[in-house]
Amino acid sequence: MSAPLLSIEDLRVSFPTPKGRIEVVKGVTFDLGRERLGIVGESGSGKSMTGRAILRLIRPPGVVTASRMQFDGMDLMALSEADMRALRGARISMIMQDPKFSLNPVMTVGRQIGEALRAHERLPRAAIRARVIEMLNAVRINDPERVAKMYPHEVSGGMGQRVMIAMMLIPKPSLLIADEPTSALDVSVQAQVLDLIDDLVRETGMGLLLISHDLNLVARYCDRILVMNAGEVVESCAARDLHAASHPYTKGLLAAVPQMHETRDVLPVLDRSAWGGTGT
Amino acid sequence: MISRDWLLDTSPTSRLQANAGRAYIAAGQLLRNPLAVIGGIIILLLILTAAFAPWIAPESPVGQNLQNRLLPPSASHWMGTDELGRDIFSRVIYGSRITLMIVALVAVISAPLGLIIGAVSGYFGGWIDRIIMGVTDVFLSMPKLILALAFVAALGPGIENAIIAIAITAWPAYARIARAETMTFCNSEFIAATRLLGASHMRVITRHVLPLCVSSMIVRVTLDMAGIILTAAGLGFLGLGAQPPLPEWGAMISRGRTFILDQWWVATMPGFAIILVSLGFCFLGDGLRDVLDPKQSGKS
Amino acid sequence: MAIADNSTDGSLHGVMRFVRSLAGFVVVVALTFLGLLAITFFIGRVVPIDPVLSVVGDRATQEQYDAAKIAMGLDRPLIVQFFSYVGNVLGGDLGQSVSTNRAVAADLVRVFPATLELATLGIIIGVLLGVPMGVAAAVYQGRAADQIIRVLALLGYSVPAFWLGLVGLAVFYAGLGWVAGPGRIDIFYDGIVPPVTGLLLIDSLIAGDTDIFFNALDHIALPAVILGFFSLAYIARMTRSFMLDQLGQEYVTTARVKGVAEWRVIWVHAFAPIRVPLITVIGLSYAGLLEGSVMIETVFSWPGIGNYLTVALLNADMNAVLGATLVIGSVFIFINKISDVLYRILDPRSRS
Ligand SMILES: Nc1ncnc2c1ncn2[C@@H]1O[C@H](COP(=O)(O)OP(=O)(O)O)[C@@H](O)[C@H]1O
Numbered sequence: 063m064s065a066p067l068l069s070i071e072d073l074r075v076s077f078p079t080p081k082g083r084i085e086v087v088k089g090v091t092f093d094l095g096r097e098r099l100g101i102v103g104e105s106g107s108g109k110s111m112t113g114r115a116i117l118r119l120i121r122p123p124g125v126v127t128a129s130r131m132q133f134d135g136m137d138l139m140a141l142s143e144a145d146m147r148a149l150r151g152a153r154i155s156m157i158m159q160d161p162k163f164s165l166n167p168v169m170t171v172g173r174q175i176g177e178a179l180r181a182h183e184r185l186p187r188a189a190i191r192a193r194v195i196e197m198l199n200a201v202r203i204n205d206p207e208r209v210a211k212m213y214p215h216e217v218s219g220g221m222g223q224r225v226m227i228a229m230m231l232i233p234k235p236s237l238l239i240a241d242e243p244t245s246a247l248d249v250s251v252q253a254q255v256l257d258l259i260d261d262l263v264r265e266t267g268m269g270l271l272l273i274s275h276d277l278n279l280v281a282r283y284c285d286r287i288l289v290m291n292a293g294e295v296v297e298s299c300a301a302r303d304l305h306a307a308s309h310p311y312t313k314g315l316l317a318a319v320p321q322m323h324e325t326r327d328v329l330p331v332l333d334r335s336a337w338g339g340t341g342t
Numbered sequence: 343m344i345s346r347d348w349l350l351d352t353s354p355t356s357r358l359q360a361n362a363g364r365a366y367i368a369a370g371q372l373l374r375n376p377l378a379v380i381g382g383i384i385i386l387l388l389i390l391t392a393a394f395a396p397w398i399a400p401e402s403p404v405g406q407n408l409q410n411r412l413l414p415p416s417a418s419h420w421m422g423t424d425e426l427g428r429d430i431f432s433r434v435i436y437g438s439r440i441t442l443m444i445v446a447l448v449a450v451i452s453a454p455l456g457l458i459i460g461a462v463s464g465y466f467g468g469w470i471d472r473i474i475m476g477v478t479d480v481f482l483s484m485p486k487l488i489l490a491l492a493f494v495a496a497l498g499p500g501i502e503n504a505i506i507a508i509a510i511t512a513w514p515a516y517a518r519i520a521r522a523e524t525m526t527f528c529n530s531e532f533i534a535a536t537r538l539l540g541a542s543h544m545r546v547i548t549r550h551v552l553p554l555c556v557s558s559m560i561v562r563v564t565l566d567m568a569g570i571i572l573t574a575a576g577l578g579f580l581g582l583g584a585q586p587p588l589p590e591w592g593a594m595i596s597r598g599r600t601f602i603l604d605q606w607w608v609a610t611m612p613g614f615a616i617i618l619v620s621l622g623f624c625f626l627g628d629g630l631r632d633v634l635d636p637k638q639s640g641k642s
Numbered sequence: 643m644a645i646a647d648n649s650t651d652g653s654l655h656g657v658m659r660f661v662r663s664l665a666g667f668v669v670v671v672a673l674t675f676l677g678l679l680a681i682t683f684f685i686g687r688v689v690p691i692d693p694v695l696s697v698v699g700d701r702a703t704q705e706q707y708d709a710a711k712i713a714m715g716l717d718r719p720l721i722v723q724f725f726s727y728v729g730n731v732l733g734g735d736l737g738q739s740v741s742t743n744r745a746v747a748a749d750l751v752r753v754f755p756a757t758l759e760l761a762t763l764g765i766i767i768g769v770l771l772g773v774p775m776g777v778a779a780a781v782y783q784g785r786a787a788d789q790i791i792r793v794l795a796l797l798g799y800s801v802p803a804f805w806l807g808l809v810g811l812a813v814f815y816a817g818l819g820w821v822a823g824p825g826r827i828d829i830f831y832d833g834i835v836p837p838v839t840g841l842l843l844i845d846s847l848i849a850g851d852t853d854i855f856f857n858a859l860d861h862i863a864l865p866a867v868i869l870g871f872f873s874l875a876y877i878a879r880m881t882r883s884f885m886l887d888q889l890g891q892e893y894v895t896t897a898r899v900k901g902v903a904e905w906r907v908i909w910v911h912a913f914a915p916i917r918v919p920l921i922t923v924i925g926l927s928y929a930g931l932l933e934g935s936v937m938i939e940t941v942f943s944w945p946g947i948g949n950y951l952t953v954a955l956l957n958a959d960m961n962a963v964l965g966a967t968l969v970i971g972s973v974f975i976f977i978n979k980i981s982d983v984l985y986r987i988l989d990p991r992s993r994s
Pocket residue numbers: 077078086103104105106107108109110111112124
């Protein structure tokens with residue numbers, strides 16, 4: 063492949079605390095082409111901060127530095143806030159975790175989706191409406207006309223997440239970040255939502271950065287996997303080579319995944335001493 | 343041993359260490375908040391001024407000297423003199439005693455009263471709670487100043503009655519807070535465990551529930567102080583609070599009202615004292631809230 | 643999605659719910675009002691050592707005193723007295739005022755519009771300035787703008803209204819001559835426009851008399867600005883805290899992810915959800931201005947209910963004091979509860 067879609071080198075995110083500034087992302091480096099890249103790691107390992115740093119959404123007092131953060135030939139760190147705004151949504155989009163909190167409670171679903179389009183394209187009202195309905199159809203919502211008029215609290219979690227997907231994909235971005243897109247959903251709809259994302263990504267040829275704490279899920283939906291621990295990437299491999307992972311943390315995570323034909327009585331606990339631990 | 347690391351240890355080994363660590367962090371945060379520090383200094387100054395009034399004030403607060411009537415501020419009379427030739431600076435200094443007494447008494451009467459009523463209400467729940475909270479709600483939905491005015495009107499003017507009237511209007515807010523806190527704590531397992539160990543209601547309330555309400559009460563009372571000072575001054579201004587010749591700041595402004603257009607200092611100077619002290623309590627209360635009660639931060 | 647099921651029986655259901663919440667509202671208001679009556683009754687009949695004296699005033703003769711004692715029915719049990727008091731109030735009888743020698747109810751009707759006019763102008767000023775200031779303070783949290791607004795708001799909690807009124811008069815009336823002095827209107831204009839609404843600004847416009855309108859505006863400007871400052875302090879602070887809460891919400895981040903312009907993020911996404919709680923705050927603040935007007939009206943000799951109350955206080959005119967307390971308290975309670983109801987009607991989250 064030629065130049066990657068996204069190229070990140072030595073990304074660092076830090077926050078001030080009473081004990082001084084602490085880094086929650088400590089020098090993350092990776093490239094992402096038009097492929098599906100997974101970031102996996104425990105809760106608190108800095109995955110979300112990595113995703114948000116790419117969109118430059120970390121607000122003061124948080125501080126982001128990187129020796130390179132390039133998207134489609136543009137230096138993200140050097141862009142003005144206005145240029146960055148033009149990029150957000152239109153070129154890089156992000157599916158947030160929980161539709162209960164990430165959809166505006168006092169705005170109808172249709173308006174919220176339409177707004178994502180209007181932020182980037184000047185279109186007549188009717189055209190926007192048509193696109194919204196079309197997009198709702200694309201995320202497999204029956205009766206989109208009716209759903210568009212609903213408020214977020216009136217739709218279920220699974221449907222809320224489809225609305226979120228519709229909202230983030232309507233301006234046709236070329237990179238989609240999905241930060242734990244199904245963690246807040248019932249197990250029964252998780253696969254449907256992920257399959258939907260997967261289909262849309264394949265259809266449009268976007269790049270996907272799928273963030274999750276679930277190793278299995280990432281292995282299933284991604285081509286390549288980064289394993290993060292305590293703000294650092296500790297392992298990077300193709301999804302199919304995961305079983306051959308070398309880092310003890312990854313091995314620990316793998317060992318903790320229950321198997322279909324389980325013979326163990328007790329699942330092993332991560333032995334943090336093996337790679338130096340995460341603080342405590 | 344007490345070291346910074348010991349205090350900031352995230353896994354304290356004793357209750358003492360945990361408490362000391364929390365207090366250390368809270369004090370540190372408070373000291374890093376400039377407004378809170380200013381507020382603390384103002385309150386400290388108020389207390390010192392009240393304590394050492396006879397040494398600070400150059401003249402007697404009540405001694406009349408008709409030759410010196412209505413003198414403008416000057417080197418010998420920093421804040422000028424009033425219509426009876428009394429040094430306004432001295433009167434303002436002595437007035438700090440009255441203000442301090444009013445806020446202290448109101449706090450001492452209404453905070454414990456509200457605390458106990460609220461704790462009882464929240465602890466027992468059921469119809470006791472309904473009745474108490476009904477009464478509290480009625481008081482809370484009444485305008486406080488008007489209520490205090492009506493009470494003083496019935497009780498008769500005077501500083502004691504003003505204090506009683508203000509205290510009567512102040513307790514319901516504390517009862518609400520104490521009740522809310524008590525209800526959260528009562529649903530906690532640790533209170534249930536204490537009950538199971540055979541502690542009486544009385545003991546559970548006084549030993550376990552009340553102490554837990556203290557930090558939010560301190561915040562609330564500090565924030566309310568400004569309002570109490572303003573109400574007391576308002577009563578004084580209307581002639582219902584402290585009576586002449588007491589150097590109460592509100593009453594002093596009221597007397598200066600007649601001269602406001604020509605001898606502006608008579609009414610203006612005591613006002614600055616009121617503003618300064620009220621601001622002090624506001625700043626301190628704001629800072630305390632940020633530290634002790636972060637989820638309430640910014641609300642009033 | 644049963645929730646969105648807007649078939650016919652759904653709307654019937656909605657009507658039923660509305661009726662039920664309306665009934666609940668009426669009950670709550672009635673109970674609170676009864677509580678208010680109990681308090682005023684308590685203040686009027688139980689607290690004073692001699693309730694008769696506090697009603698007739700200390701200048702009354704022995705005959706007046708005895709007549710009043712019998713008229714008040716003080717020989718009857720307290721509970722009976724209370725219910726006859728409630729009956730009287732509901733019948734619009736608040737007793738006689740010893741200072742004006744008229745029915746307190748009639749007096750209050752006469753003075754209320756002046757207070758309404760002042761408080762309304764005050765709240766308009768407070769909202770127009772306070773809301774944008776609160777939003778700015780939240781958006782620029784921790785920066786100079788926030789600190790300035792914070793101090794300004796805290797000043798609103800620390801400056802005595804009566805003092806600010808006096809200083810305002812000294813500076814802007816006596817000193818600079820920018821505004822007219824105390825009172826509602828210059829004496830030679832008094833009583834010219836026929837009262838329609840009782841609000842001079844509106845009545846003068848109805849009568850087409852711009853001289854009177856501008857004279858009235860000249861008089862109301864300073865007290866209204868001062869009242870506005872106090873409501874601004876409260877409104878700005880509450881707006882700031884609501885906005886801070888909102889700006890930390892996930893859906894505000896969602897809006898930024900979409901590439902929505904920052905002003906839209908602030909005013910549409912963060913601000914829209916707080917409009918409803920702000921209505922409550924504004925309502926409370928409006929009610930608070932009625933209270934604040936007691937001091938301001940006294941300083942500005944504004945012929946409203948606050949001034950009426952303080953004059954009554956000084957004359958130990960208990961019927962007038964309690965009547966004014968009752969009226970201010972009722973309006974206070976009413977605004978309080980109305981904003982509660984508006985909250986429930988306007989928030990889409992509670993509509994389903
Ligand atoms: N505003 C903040 N201030 C300080 N620490 C923060 C802040 N936001 C997040 N963190 C810390 O950053 C770390 C990484 O968070 P995050 O990226 O959300 O983890 P993940 O998404 O992997 O679960 C966490 O340990 C969290 O405590």
